[in-house]
Amino acid sequence: MRRYRAVLIALAIAVVGIGLVGRSMKPGTLVATLLSGLTLGALYFLIAAGLSLIFGLMDVLNFAHGTLFMLGAYVAWTWVQNPHGLLLWAGLVLAVAGGSATAAWWLNWSPDRRPGRWTRRWLVAVGVALIGVTAWQWLRWPQALTLLLAAGGGLAVGLGAFRPPVVRPPHRRLVWRGVAVVGLLLVTVLLDAQGPTLASAVAGWGSNAKFVSAIVVGTLAGAVAGALMEWSLIRPLYERPIYQVLLTLGIVFAGNEVARAIWGVGAKRMEKPGWFGQPCRSESLAAWVYEQCASVTVLGRSFPTYRLFVIVLGVLLFVALIVLLRRSRLGMIIRAGVQDREMVEALGINVRQVFTLVFALGAGLAALGGVAAAPFVGVYPEMGLEYMLQAFIVVVIGGMGSVPGAALGALLVGLARAFGDYIVLSGVSLPWMEKAVRMSPSIARASTVLIMAIVLMVRPAGLFGEEE
């Protein structure tokens, strides 16, 4: 019942808004603007979904979420431009991960053999130093040596920092995890041995294969960065939420500077995949299947096919996320945890571990959004902050902790941006006016805040939010 009303409110706002602005539009322009709005909405959704889940579940206002969006875009760009460099550095990350995964497995296997307190401190210190030195001398020292040092560093940090479980997991599960760890180590070694070969292979791929693999690589990079961020920076501060907010804000600025330092100040262009890249215009979607043109005719007007792909991607991920939440055990834990974390833990579920997982999931989605955005908005350091602010508005409109809310909010905000941009270009004429009034560009930004205000007046907790 509540849900239908939320959807009705959103529909009412959309219809009134579009009615006012779109009254004087030609049908082709109207549809094109609608589609532009949906495209933006899809991107906002990818950021806002993780943001909303993270806030709903763990009360963390993660300003750094936009940084992960940016990271996804840059990693994808680098993957396409210079797979060699990226793969070389991936070896370092994998080696450290392999080392610490081995430590985690060992501590689960024989919890009684955990090193003593002081040994653990030394292990962490030595491990961090080892990883630092290795990162510094990576590509300079012999590869086998750096690989071993990095893995050793990860192992030492893991042994020092991880706590063995009080109840040993079932034997079968441990065996499977052991197999996974061995697999990870094998992949690491293989990648280091065959990295250059793989890199030149990737460099020779067509644009479609590059793009699809860039999506995978960018998303994984985001997920790993997110998990690391939660584990190392956010987790120690759950008792001090203000510090957490400050910290994530700090990450945003630090992230911008790091991006500038590594990739430079200007915007990078990322090529569209060939499927959406032929310099022509298809008459219909059916024709596009054969021609793979960069644009398609919609009601007499041209619209970029790549943006249609972004819309489809957004919808697919929305469905996937809903299925995950409704059907999987993880989803069940998330839904329960949004309401009452403490009780979930009292059932014997390691909620902190779930936090890390959800953080990684949200970060991966944001990074995926960054990859998807790259071919049509470009790649630049400030993109994170820019999309972040819109995503925050989306989350507030949709209600904290609700994925359908994030989707609906993203839709509203995306449409508002698209129609706002249209107004800026063409001016607006209301029924009682003689001449169209020109608006300043800030109207597009203001419109989303206006929608937020309206929604909050009707529903203080957002469309799908629950009042405490």
Add this chain to the structure above:
Amino acid sequence: MSALLDVQDVHTFIGQFHILEGVSLRVEEGQITALLGRNGAGKTTTLRTIMGMTPPARGAIFFDGRPIHGLPTYEVAQLGIGYVPDYRAIFRHLTVEENLHLAERRKGDLKRKADFIYHLFPDLARLRHLKGGQLSGGQQQMLAIARVLVPDNRLLLIDEPTEGLAPVLVEQLVEAIRQLREQTTVLLVEQNFAVARHLADTFVIVDDGRTVCQGTMEELANDPATVHRYLGVAVGGEA
């Protein structure tokens, strides 16, 4: 004989408030122990301290001989302690069945226990596909108890299960808890002295955050002065 649960002189702070100032109690395996005391005496805080939700600043807690003070809540639970809090801690957006599934500690827990649970609470079988938020207060309380029966818990901490329930439901719940005695050990907080007397083998009374006495329920029933002093009720209260 060593007790299943042994709480030794526990002190707990909530923020800067010294809430528990020396609670000690022992729960023997296979028995129902009633944790009694007036409102605000520290009963709920005692259960939360055992669960590791408000960890003790001083004192020790042993479960089956191993120290559990300082462990995170999920590990206390994994050792085999089930907690039924005094508020309706049912997950509103999950169905009854999902609420039960969530409590599984190993795959197949619910499958093995379903018959027993649905036999104990026939209502729940009927309401399986309803959302937790759609249940009545009494049904939610049953679900909360059913939930801790899903895994193989050795000790249940149940906080005021009959509070605010209609007499018929109280009777049903009391019967269910009585049947649990054959399965597990229970530490039960109960304001209704008649109910406590009917169910429990032994008792502990806390007052002002301290244990004041412990013994068998029979002894307490024969000591109206103590009952009156610490619980403010007459022994012969109606059942």
